[in-house]
Amino acid sequence: xxxxxxxxxxxxxxxxxxxxxxxxxxxxxxxxxxxxxxxxxxxxxxxxxxxxxxxxxxxxxxxxxxxxxxxxxxxxxxxxxxxxxxxxxxxxxxxxxxxxxxxxxxxxxxxxxxxxxxxxxxxxxxxxxxxxxxxxxxxxxxxxxxxxxxxxxxxxxxxxxxxxxxxxxxxxxxxxxxxxxxxxxxxxxxxxxxxxxxxxxxxxxxxxxxxxxxxxxxxxxxxxxxxxxxxxxxxxxxxxxxxxxxxxxxx
Amino acid sequence: xxxxxxxxxxxxxxxxxxxxxxxxxxxxxxxxxxxxxxxxxxxxxxxxxxxxxxxxxxxxxxxxxxxxxxxxxxxxxxxxxxxxxxxxxxxxxxxxxxxxxxxxxxxxxxxxxxxxxxxxxxxxxxxxxxxxxxxxxxxxxxxxxxxxxxxxxxxxxxxxxxxxxxxxxxxxxxxxxxxxxxxxxxxxxxxxxxxxxxxxxxxxxxxxxxxxxxxxxx
Ligand SMILES: Nc1ncnc2c1ncn2[C@@H]1O[C@H](COP(=O)(O)OP(=O)(O)OP(=O)(O)O)[C@@H](O)[C@H]1O
Ligand SMILES: [Mg+2]
Numbered sequence: 314x315x316x317x318x319x320x321x322x323x324x325x326x327x328x329x330x331x332x333x334x335x336x337x338x339x340x341x342x343x344x345x346x347x348x349x350x351x352x353x354x355x356x357x358x359x360x361x362x363x364x365x366x367x368x369x370x371x372x373x374x375x376x377x378x379x380x381x382x383x384x385x386x387x388x389x390x391x392x393x394x395x396x397x398x399x400x401x402x403x404x405x406x407x408x409x410x411x412x413x414x415x416x417x418x419x420x421x422x423x424x425x426x427x428x429x430x431x432x433x434x435x436x437x438x439x440x441x442x443x444x445x446x447x448x449x450x451x452x453x454x455x456x457x458x459x460x461x462x463x464x465x466x467x468x469x470x471x472x473x474x475x476x477x478x479x480x481x482x483x484x485x486x487x488x489x490x491x492x493x494x495x496x497x498x499x500x501x502x503x504x505x506x507x508x509x510x511x512x513x514x515x516x517x518x519x520x521x522x523x524x525x526x527x528x529x530x531x532x533x534x535x536x537x538x539x540x541x542x543x544x545x546x547x548x549x550x551x552x553x554x555x556x557x558x559x560x561x562x563x564x
Numbered sequence: 565x566x567x568x569x570x571x572x573x574x575x576x577x578x579x580x581x582x583x584x585x586x587x588x589x590x591x592x593x594x595x596x597x598x599x600x601x602x603x604x605x606x607x608x609x610x611x612x613x614x615x616x617x618x619x620x621x622x623x624x625x626x627x628x629x630x631x632x633x634x635x636x637x638x639x640x641x642x643x644x645x646x647x648x649x650x651x652x653x654x655x656x657x658x659x660x661x662x663x664x665x666x667x668x669x670x671x672x673x674x675x676x677x678x679x680x681x682x683x684x685x686x687x688x689x690x691x692x693x694x695x696x697x698x699x700x701x702x703x704x705x706x707x708x709x710x711x712x713x714x715x716x717x718x719x720x721x722x723x724x725x726x727x728x729x730x731x732x733x734x735x736x737x738x739x740x741x742x743x744x745x746x747x748x749x750x751x752x753x754x755x756x757x758x759x760x761x762x763x764x765x766x767x768x769x770x771x772x773x774x775x776x777x778x779x780x781x782x
Binding site: 363364365390394395397398400401402404406408409410411412421422425426455456457471472475 | 680682683685686687688689690691692693694696700701704705708780781782
Protein backbone atom coordinates (compact mmCIF):
# COMPACT_ATOMS: atom_id res chain seq x y z
CA UNK A 314 0.00 0.00 0.00
CA UNK A 315 1.30 3.46 -0.87
CA UNK A 316 2.35 5.56 2.08
CA UNK A 317 0.95 8.65 0.40
CA UNK A 318 -1.76 9.00 -2.15
CA UNK A 319 -2.58 12.47 -3.39
CA UNK A 320 -5.52 12.72 -5.70
CA UNK A 321 -6.76 15.63 -7.82
CA UNK A 322 -5.64 18.41 -5.49
CA UNK A 323 -6.84 21.80 -6.67
CA UNK A 324 -6.27 25.15 -5.04
CA UNK A 325 -7.17 28.70 -6.03
CA UNK A 326 -6.25 31.99 -4.45
CA UNK A 327 -8.84 34.64 -5.19
CA UNK A 328 -9.67 33.87 -8.80
CA UNK A 329 -6.29 32.44 -9.76
CA UNK A 330 -6.02 28.66 -9.88
CA UNK A 331 -2.58 27.64 -8.62
CA UNK A 332 -2.97 23.86 -8.41
CA UNK A 333 -5.02 22.35 -11.21
CA UNK A 334 -5.48 18.74 -10.16
CA UNK A 335 -2.33 17.22 -8.72
CA UNK A 336 -2.21 13.44 -8.31
CA UNK A 337 0.71 11.28 -7.33
CA UNK A 338 1.59 8.55 -4.91
CA UNK A 339 4.71 7.35 -3.18
CA UNK A 340 5.91 4.29 -1.35
CA UNK A 341 7.36 3.99 2.10
CA UNK A 342 11.08 4.74 2.16
CA UNK A 343 10.98 6.60 -1.13
CA UNK A 344 12.25 10.11 -1.63
CA UNK A 345 10.59 12.22 -4.26
CA UNK A 346 11.93 15.49 -5.61
CA UNK A 347 9.60 18.11 -7.00
CA UNK A 348 11.12 20.46 -9.54
CA UNK A 349 9.59 23.24 -11.58
CA UNK A 350 9.88 26.90 -12.33
CA UNK A 351 9.00 29.66 -9.92
CA UNK A 352 5.28 30.05 -9.39
CA UNK A 353 4.41 26.56 -10.58
CA UNK A 354 2.76 25.75 -7.25
CA UNK A 355 5.37 23.57 -5.51
CA UNK A 356 5.23 25.41 -2.20
CA UNK A 357 1.45 25.54 -2.33
CA UNK A 358 1.34 21.76 -2.79
CA UNK A 359 3.55 21.14 0.27
CA UNK A 360 1.46 23.61 2.27
CA UNK A 361 -1.68 21.68 1.31
CA UNK A 362 -0.12 18.44 2.57
CA UNK A 363 0.75 20.13 5.87
CA UNK A 364 -2.73 21.64 6.32
CA UNK A 365 -1.33 25.16 6.03
CA UNK A 366 -3.66 25.59 3.05
CA UNK A 367 -6.98 23.89 2.49
CA UNK A 368 -7.37 22.47 -1.02
CA UNK A 369 -10.61 23.29 -2.84
CA UNK A 370 -10.76 19.87 -4.43
CA UNK A 371 -9.18 16.45 -3.97
CA UNK A 372 -8.16 13.91 -1.35
CA UNK A 373 -5.02 12.98 0.56
CA UNK A 374 -4.50 9.53 2.06
CA UNK A 375 -1.70 8.26 4.23
CA UNK A 376 -1.24 4.48 4.44
CA UNK A 377 -4.69 4.04 2.98
CA UNK A 378 -6.36 6.23 5.56
CA UNK A 379 -8.00 9.28 4.04
CA UNK A 380 -6.79 12.27 6.05
CA UNK A 381 -8.22 14.96 3.83
CA UNK A 382 -11.24 15.20 1.60
CA UNK A 383 -12.24 18.57 0.17
CA UNK A 384 -15.87 17.46 0.29
CA UNK A 385 -15.67 15.96 3.76
CA UNK A 386 -16.87 17.66 6.93
CA UNK A 387 -14.85 20.66 8.12
CA UNK A 388 -12.16 19.38 10.48
CA UNK A 389 -11.84 20.65 14.04
CA UNK A 390 -8.50 22.27 14.93
CA UNK A 391 -7.70 19.33 17.17
CA UNK A 392 -8.30 16.87 14.36
CA UNK A 393 -6.16 18.93 11.97
CA UNK A 394 -3.34 18.96 14.50
CA UNK A 395 -3.46 15.19 14.80
CA UNK A 396 -3.57 14.59 11.06
CA UNK A 397 -0.89 17.05 10.04
CA UNK A 398 1.57 15.14 12.22
CA UNK A 399 1.74 12.54 9.47
CA UNK A 400 3.88 15.18 7.78
CA UNK A 401 6.93 17.09 8.84
CA UNK A 402 7.91 20.37 7.23
CA UNK A 403 11.27 22.03 6.72
CA UNK A 404 10.93 25.59 5.52
CA UNK A 405 13.13 27.54 3.17
CA UNK A 406 13.67 30.16 5.91
CA UNK A 407 14.28 27.59 8.70
CA UNK A 408 11.81 29.34 11.05
CA UNK A 409 13.63 28.28 14.19
CA UNK A 410 12.37 29.74 17.45
CA UNK A 411 15.00 32.39 18.31
CA UNK A 412 14.54 32.30 22.10
CA UNK A 413 15.34 28.59 22.35
CA UNK A 414 18.65 26.80 21.94
CA UNK A 415 19.13 24.24 19.19
CA UNK A 416 18.27 21.43 21.58
CA UNK A 417 15.28 23.29 23.04
CA UNK A 418 13.99 23.91 19.52
CA UNK A 419 14.07 20.19 18.86
CA UNK A 420 12.52 19.29 22.22
CA UNK A 421 9.79 21.92 22.43
CA UNK A 422 7.03 20.30 20.39
CA UNK A 423 7.45 16.74 21.78
CA UNK A 424 7.53 18.24 25.26
CA UNK A 425 4.38 20.35 25.04
CA UNK A 426 2.23 18.35 22.65
CA UNK A 427 2.37 14.96 24.37
CA UNK A 428 0.15 14.23 27.36
CA UNK A 429 2.66 12.90 29.86
CA UNK A 430 6.03 13.61 28.25
CA UNK A 431 9.07 11.58 29.23
CA UNK A 432 11.48 14.53 29.31
CA UNK A 433 14.65 12.50 29.63
CA UNK A 434 13.65 10.35 26.68
CA UNK A 435 12.77 13.44 24.64
CA UNK A 436 16.11 15.00 25.50
CA UNK A 437 17.99 11.83 24.62
CA UNK A 438 16.19 11.63 21.31
CA UNK A 439 16.83 15.34 20.60
CA UNK A 440 20.54 14.96 21.28
CA UNK A 441 20.73 11.91 19.05
CA UNK A 442 19.05 13.77 16.22
CA UNK A 443 21.33 16.78 16.52
CA UNK A 444 24.25 14.43 16.68
CA UNK A 445 23.05 12.79 13.50
CA UNK A 446 22.89 16.27 11.92
CA UNK A 447 26.53 16.82 12.88
CA UNK A 448 25.65 19.39 15.53
CA UNK A 449 26.75 17.72 18.76
CA UNK A 450 28.85 20.76 19.67
CA UNK A 451 26.12 23.28 18.86
CA UNK A 452 23.21 21.97 20.95
CA UNK A 453 23.23 24.81 23.42
CA UNK A 454 23.66 27.60 20.90
CA UNK A 455 20.84 29.97 20.05
CA UNK A 456 19.78 30.23 16.40
CA UNK A 457 21.46 33.61 15.90
CA UNK A 458 24.75 32.01 16.91
CA UNK A 459 24.48 29.42 14.13
CA UNK A 460 25.21 29.63 10.42
CA UNK A 461 22.34 29.21 7.98
CA UNK A 462 23.40 25.68 7.23
CA UNK A 463 23.50 24.80 10.90
CA UNK A 464 20.12 26.43 11.48
CA UNK A 465 18.59 24.43 8.66
CA UNK A 466 20.02 21.22 10.12
CA UNK A 467 18.46 22.08 13.49
CA UNK A 468 15.17 22.62 11.67
CA UNK A 469 15.48 19.16 10.10
CA UNK A 470 16.15 17.61 13.52
CA UNK A 471 13.18 19.49 14.93
CA UNK A 472 10.90 18.06 12.23
CA UNK A 473 12.29 14.55 12.70
CA UNK A 474 11.72 14.68 16.45
CA UNK A 475 8.01 14.15 15.86
CA UNK A 476 8.69 11.06 13.73
CA UNK A 477 6.57 12.09 10.76
CA UNK A 478 5.58 9.50 8.18
CA UNK A 479 6.61 11.85 5.41
CA UNK A 480 9.09 14.69 5.72
CA UNK A 481 8.62 17.65 3.37
CA UNK A 482 11.38 20.07 2.42
CA UNK A 483 10.61 23.35 0.68
CA UNK A 484 13.80 24.44 -1.08
CA UNK A 485 15.87 23.66 2.01
CA UNK A 486 19.03 25.22 0.59
CA UNK A 487 17.67 28.21 -1.32
CA UNK A 488 18.23 30.67 1.52
CA UNK A 489 21.81 29.51 2.05
CA UNK A 490 25.12 30.79 0.78
CA UNK A 491 26.43 28.40 -1.88
CA UNK A 492 29.23 27.11 0.35
CA UNK A 493 26.66 26.05 2.98
CA UNK A 494 24.28 24.13 0.73
CA UNK A 495 26.56 21.08 0.67
CA UNK A 496 26.31 20.35 4.39
CA UNK A 497 22.51 20.43 4.30
CA UNK A 498 22.28 18.32 1.15
CA UNK A 499 24.63 15.81 2.73
CA UNK A 500 22.31 15.45 5.71
CA UNK A 501 19.30 14.94 3.44
CA UNK A 502 21.25 12.41 1.43
CA UNK A 503 21.98 10.58 4.68
CA UNK A 504 18.26 10.52 5.46
CA UNK A 505 17.53 9.12 2.00
CA UNK A 506 20.06 6.36 2.55
CA UNK A 507 18.25 5.47 5.78
CA UNK A 508 15.04 5.20 3.76
CA UNK A 509 13.32 8.23 5.26
CA UNK A 510 10.18 8.96 3.27
CA UNK A 511 10.66 12.47 1.89
CA UNK A 512 9.26 15.01 -0.53
CA UNK A 513 11.88 17.56 -1.50
CA UNK A 514 11.11 20.69 -3.48
CA UNK A 515 14.43 21.72 -4.92
CA UNK A 516 16.26 23.59 -7.62
CA UNK A 517 19.32 21.34 -7.21
CA UNK A 518 18.91 19.14 -10.27
CA UNK A 519 21.96 16.98 -9.72
CA UNK A 520 20.86 16.36 -6.16
CA UNK A 521 17.32 15.49 -7.29
CA UNK A 522 18.67 13.02 -9.82
CA UNK A 523 21.25 11.35 -7.61
CA UNK A 524 19.49 11.27 -4.27
CA UNK A 525 15.79 10.85 -4.91
CA UNK A 526 14.06 7.82 -6.28
CA UNK A 527 11.45 9.75 -8.19
CA UNK A 528 11.22 13.21 -9.71
CA UNK A 529 8.05 15.16 -10.34
CA UNK A 530 8.17 18.09 -12.73
CA UNK A 531 5.46 20.68 -12.18
CA UNK A 532 4.53 23.56 -14.41
CA UNK A 533 1.58 25.92 -14.26
CA UNK A 534 -0.14 24.00 -11.48
CA UNK A 535 -0.04 20.55 -13.12
CA UNK A 536 2.35 17.62 -13.04
CA UNK A 537 3.85 17.56 -16.51
CA UNK A 538 6.05 14.55 -16.03
CA UNK A 539 6.99 12.15 -13.27
CA UNK A 540 9.08 9.04 -13.06
CA UNK A 541 12.33 7.48 -11.99
CA UNK A 542 14.74 10.31 -11.23
CA UNK A 543 17.44 9.55 -13.80
CA UNK A 544 14.85 9.03 -16.48
CA UNK A 545 13.12 12.37 -15.88
CA UNK A 546 16.27 14.44 -15.56
CA UNK A 547 18.55 12.79 -18.08
CA UNK A 548 15.98 11.71 -20.60
CA UNK A 549 12.74 13.68 -20.21
CA UNK A 550 9.80 12.69 -22.38
CA UNK A 551 7.99 16.02 -22.41
CA UNK A 552 9.06 19.09 -24.34
CA UNK A 553 8.28 21.39 -21.35
CA UNK A 554 10.50 19.32 -19.06
CA UNK A 555 13.31 19.52 -21.62
CA UNK A 556 12.96 23.29 -21.87
CA UNK A 557 12.95 23.68 -18.09
CA UNK A 558 16.01 21.47 -17.63
CA UNK A 559 17.82 23.23 -20.46
CA UNK A 560 17.62 26.45 -18.46
CA UNK A 561 19.58 24.66 -15.74
CA UNK A 562 22.27 22.97 -17.79
CA UNK A 563 25.55 24.77 -17.86
CA UNK A 564 24.78 26.56 -14.58
CA UNK B 565 10.60 73.51 56.76
CA UNK B 566 12.47 71.32 54.26
CA UNK B 567 11.48 68.23 56.20
CA UNK B 568 7.84 69.28 56.41
CA UNK B 569 7.77 69.92 52.67
CA UNK B 570 9.51 66.64 51.88
CA UNK B 571 7.08 64.68 54.02
CA UNK B 572 4.10 66.39 52.46
CA UNK B 573 5.42 65.82 48.95
CA UNK B 574 6.14 62.19 49.76
CA UNK B 575 2.57 61.80 50.84
CA UNK B 576 1.43 63.36 47.60
CA UNK B 577 3.79 61.15 45.66
CA UNK B 578 2.13 58.14 47.23
CA UNK B 579 -1.07 59.26 45.50
CA UNK B 580 0.88 59.61 42.27
CA UNK B 581 2.31 56.11 42.57
CA UNK B 582 -1.05 54.64 43.51
CA UNK B 583 -2.60 56.08 40.37
CA UNK B 584 0.40 54.97 38.32
CA UNK B 585 0.43 51.40 39.62
CA UNK B 586 -3.32 50.84 39.43
CA UNK B 587 -3.41 52.26 35.92
CA UNK B 588 -0.73 49.79 34.85
CA UNK B 589 -2.41 46.91 36.64
CA UNK B 590 -5.64 47.36 34.71
CA UNK B 591 -4.51 48.81 31.41
CA UNK B 592 -1.89 46.19 30.57
CA UNK B 593 -4.33 43.25 30.38
CA UNK B 594 -7.08 45.44 28.95
CA UNK B 595 -4.65 46.70 26.32
CA UNK B 596 -3.81 43.13 25.35
CA UNK B 597 -7.50 42.32 24.96
CA UNK B 598 -8.05 45.47 22.89
CA UNK B 599 -5.08 44.59 20.69
CA UNK B 600 -6.58 41.17 19.96
CA UNK B 601 -9.88 42.89 19.22
CA UNK B 602 -8.25 45.34 16.85
CA UNK B 603 -6.68 42.42 14.93
CA UNK B 604 -9.95 40.45 14.69
CA UNK B 605 -11.10 39.39 11.26
CA UNK B 606 -14.68 40.15 12.24
CA UNK B 607 -15.54 43.76 11.37
CA UNK B 608 -18.13 44.13 14.12
CA UNK B 609 -15.40 43.65 16.69
CA UNK B 610 -12.48 45.24 14.89
CA UNK B 611 -13.99 48.52 13.70
CA UNK B 612 -15.61 49.69 16.96
CA UNK B 613 -12.34 48.98 18.79
CA UNK B 614 -10.25 50.79 16.20
CA UNK B 615 -12.71 53.69 16.39
CA UNK B 616 -12.38 53.83 20.18
CA UNK B 617 -8.59 53.78 19.92
CA UNK B 618 -8.69 56.57 17.36
CA UNK B 619 -10.91 58.74 19.57
CA UNK B 620 -8.87 58.15 22.72
CA UNK B 621 -5.53 58.69 21.06
CA UNK B 622 -6.84 61.65 19.13
CA UNK B 623 -8.04 63.72 22.10
CA UNK B 624 -6.19 65.12 25.11
CA UNK B 625 -6.13 63.02 28.26
CA UNK B 626 -7.04 66.17 30.19
CA UNK B 627 -10.29 66.40 28.25
CA UNK B 628 -11.01 62.72 28.82
CA UNK B 629 -10.54 63.20 32.56
CA UNK B 630 -13.03 66.06 32.58
CA UNK B 631 -15.57 64.19 30.48
CA UNK B 632 -15.37 61.04 32.58
CA UNK B 633 -15.70 63.00 35.81
CA UNK B 634 -18.33 65.56 34.85
CA UNK B 635 -19.95 63.75 31.91
CA UNK B 636 -22.29 61.41 33.77
CA UNK B 637 -23.67 64.28 35.86
CA UNK B 638 -24.12 66.64 32.92
CA UNK B 639 -25.53 64.20 30.38
CA UNK B 640 -27.46 61.77 32.57
CA UNK B 641 -27.98 63.73 35.72
CA UNK B 642 -26.32 61.06 37.86
CA UNK B 643 -23.28 61.70 39.96
CA UNK B 644 -21.64 58.31 39.74
CA UNK B 645 -18.41 59.39 41.36
CA UNK B 646 -19.77 61.00 44.52
CA UNK B 647 -18.04 64.07 45.82
CA UNK B 648 -15.33 62.47 47.90
CA UNK B 649 -11.62 62.27 47.22
CA UNK B 650 -12.04 58.53 46.62
CA UNK B 651 -14.69 59.17 44.02
CA UNK B 652 -12.47 61.63 42.19
CA UNK B 653 -9.58 59.19 42.33
CA UNK B 654 -11.80 56.46 40.88
CA UNK B 655 -12.85 58.75 38.03
CA UNK B 656 -9.22 59.61 37.30
CA UNK B 657 -8.28 55.93 37.38
CA UNK B 658 -11.02 55.04 34.90
CA UNK B 659 -9.88 57.79 32.54
CA UNK B 660 -6.24 56.75 32.79
CA UNK B 661 -7.02 53.06 32.30
CA UNK B 662 -9.07 53.74 29.19
CA UNK B 663 -6.44 56.09 27.80
CA UNK B 664 -3.45 53.88 28.48
CA UNK B 665 -5.19 50.66 27.39
CA UNK B 666 -5.58 52.22 23.97
CA UNK B 667 -1.95 53.25 23.76
CA UNK B 668 -0.74 49.89 25.05
CA UNK B 669 -3.01 48.02 22.66
CA UNK B 670 -1.33 49.73 19.72
CA UNK B 671 2.08 48.80 21.06
CA UNK B 672 0.96 45.19 21.58
CA UNK B 673 -0.56 45.09 18.10
CA UNK B 674 2.64 46.39 16.54
CA UNK B 675 4.67 43.83 18.47
CA UNK B 676 2.42 40.91 17.64
CA UNK B 677 2.18 41.82 13.97
CA UNK B 678 5.95 42.16 13.70
CA UNK B 679 6.41 38.43 14.38
CA UNK B 680 6.99 36.66 11.04
CA UNK B 681 4.17 34.28 10.04
CA UNK B 682 6.86 31.60 9.67
CA UNK B 683 7.00 31.42 13.47
CA UNK B 684 3.29 30.58 13.64
CA UNK B 685 3.53 28.13 10.76
CA UNK B 686 6.52 26.36 12.29
CA UNK B 687 4.48 25.93 15.47
CA UNK B 688 1.46 24.72 13.51
CA UNK B 689 3.30 22.05 11.56
CA UNK B 690 4.79 20.84 14.84
CA UNK B 691 1.27 20.18 16.05
CA UNK B 692 1.04 23.01 18.58
CA UNK B 693 -2.28 24.60 19.48
CA UNK B 694 -2.92 28.30 18.91
CA UNK B 695 -2.50 28.87 22.62
CA UNK B 696 0.79 27.04 22.76
CA UNK B 697 2.09 28.96 19.78
CA UNK B 698 1.15 32.26 21.42
CA UNK B 699 2.55 31.51 24.85
CA UNK B 700 5.53 29.26 24.02
CA UNK B 701 6.69 30.75 20.74
CA UNK B 702 5.40 34.24 20.10
CA UNK B 703 4.97 35.95 23.46
CA UNK B 704 8.59 36.29 24.54
CA UNK B 705 9.55 37.58 21.11
CA UNK B 706 6.75 40.15 21.34
CA UNK B 707 7.86 41.21 24.80
CA UNK B 708 11.41 41.67 23.59
CA UNK B 709 10.24 43.91 20.78
CA UNK B 710 7.87 46.03 22.82
CA UNK B 711 10.11 46.76 25.79
CA UNK B 712 11.52 49.99 24.32
CA UNK B 713 8.17 51.53 23.30
CA UNK B 714 6.55 50.29 26.53
CA UNK B 715 9.23 51.89 28.65
CA UNK B 716 8.63 55.19 26.86
CA UNK B 717 4.91 54.98 27.41
CA UNK B 718 5.21 53.94 31.05
CA UNK B 719 7.58 56.79 31.86
CA UNK B 720 5.13 59.14 30.16
CA UNK B 721 2.45 57.73 32.44
CA UNK B 722 4.47 58.69 35.53
CA UNK B 723 4.33 62.31 34.46
CA UNK B 724 0.80 62.18 33.07
CA UNK B 725 -0.56 61.33 36.51
CA UNK B 726 -0.16 65.03 37.33
CA UNK B 727 -3.07 65.74 34.98
CA UNK B 728 -5.40 64.20 37.57
CA UNK B 729 -5.14 67.52 39.35
CA UNK B 730 -7.80 68.96 37.04
CA UNK B 731 -10.40 66.97 38.90
CA UNK B 732 -8.75 67.65 42.25
CA UNK B 733 -7.11 64.28 42.77
CA UNK B 734 -4.44 64.62 45.43
CA UNK B 735 -1.04 63.87 44.04
CA UNK B 736 2.39 65.36 44.41
CA UNK B 737 1.98 68.54 42.37
CA UNK B 738 -1.25 69.31 44.19
CA UNK B 739 0.62 69.08 47.48
CA UNK B 740 3.53 71.16 46.18
CA UNK B 741 1.20 73.87 44.98
CA UNK B 742 -0.59 73.95 48.32
CA UNK B 743 2.51 75.53 49.87
CA UNK B 744 2.13 78.60 47.67
CA UNK B 745 -1.16 79.40 49.35
CA UNK B 746 -0.35 78.19 52.85
CA UNK B 747 3.24 79.41 53.25
CA UNK B 748 3.85 81.71 50.32
CA UNK B 749 6.74 79.64 48.99
CA UNK B 750 7.04 78.29 45.47
CA UNK B 751 10.13 76.08 45.72
CA UNK B 752 8.20 73.00 46.94
CA UNK B 753 6.45 72.98 43.58
CA UNK B 754 9.79 72.87 41.77
CA UNK B 755 11.06 70.31 44.26
CA UNK B 756 8.38 67.86 43.04
CA UNK B 757 10.47 67.47 39.89
CA UNK B 758 13.10 65.60 41.90
CA UNK B 759 10.57 62.94 42.84
CA UNK B 760 9.56 62.41 39.22
CA UNK B 761 13.19 62.28 38.17
CA UNK B 762 14.16 59.70 40.73
CA UNK B 763 11.16 57.53 40.00
CA UNK B 764 11.57 57.63 36.23
CA UNK B 765 15.29 57.01 36.74
CA UNK B 766 14.47 53.82 38.63
CA UNK B 767 12.07 52.77 35.89
CA UNK B 768 14.72 53.43 33.25
CA UNK B 769 17.09 51.17 35.15
CA UNK B 770 14.44 48.49 35.42
CA UNK B 771 13.67 48.56 31.70
CA UNK B 772 17.35 48.59 30.87
CA UNK B 773 17.70 45.47 32.98
CA UNK B 774 14.80 43.73 31.25
CA UNK B 775 16.17 44.67 27.84
CA UNK B 776 19.52 43.22 28.80
CA UNK B 777 17.92 40.05 30.16
CA UNK B 778 16.22 39.54 26.81
CA UNK B 779 19.29 40.25 24.71
CA UNK B 780 20.34 36.60 24.75
CA UNK B 781 18.34 36.00 21.57
CA UNK B 782 17.54 37.93 18.41
N1 LIG C 1 -1.64 32.98 0.01
C1 LIG C 1 -1.62 33.28 -1.30
N2 LIG C 1 -2.45 34.21 -1.79
C2 LIG C 1 -2.43 34.51 -3.12
N3 LIG C 1 -1.61 33.96 -4.02
C3 LIG C 1 -0.73 33.04 -3.57
C4 LIG C 1 -0.69 32.66 -2.19
N4 LIG C 1 0.28 31.72 -2.06
C5 LIG C 1 0.80 31.53 -3.28
N5 LIG C 1 0.21 32.32 -4.19
C6 LIG C 1 0.52 32.36 -5.62
O1 LIG C 1 0.55 31.05 -6.10
C7 LIG C 1 1.52 30.90 -7.11
C8 LIG C 1 2.36 29.69 -6.85
O2 LIG C 1 3.08 29.90 -5.66
P1 LIG C 1 4.06 28.82 -5.04
O3 LIG C 1 4.73 29.50 -3.94
O4 LIG C 1 3.32 27.58 -4.75
O5 LIG C 1 5.09 28.56 -6.23
P2 LIG C 1 6.47 27.79 -6.18
O6 LIG C 1 6.38 26.76 -7.23
O7 LIG C 1 6.75 27.34 -4.80
O8 LIG C 1 7.48 28.91 -6.63
P3 LIG C 1 8.98 29.19 -6.12
O9 LIG C 1 9.87 28.27 -6.90
O10 LIG C 1 9.21 30.61 -6.48
O11 LIG C 1 9.04 28.95 -4.65
C9 LIG C 1 2.30 32.19 -7.14
O12 LIG C 1 1.93 32.93 -8.28
C10 LIG C 1 1.90 32.92 -5.89
O13 LIG C 1 1.85 34.29 -6.11
MG1 LIG D 1 8.20 27.86 -3.36
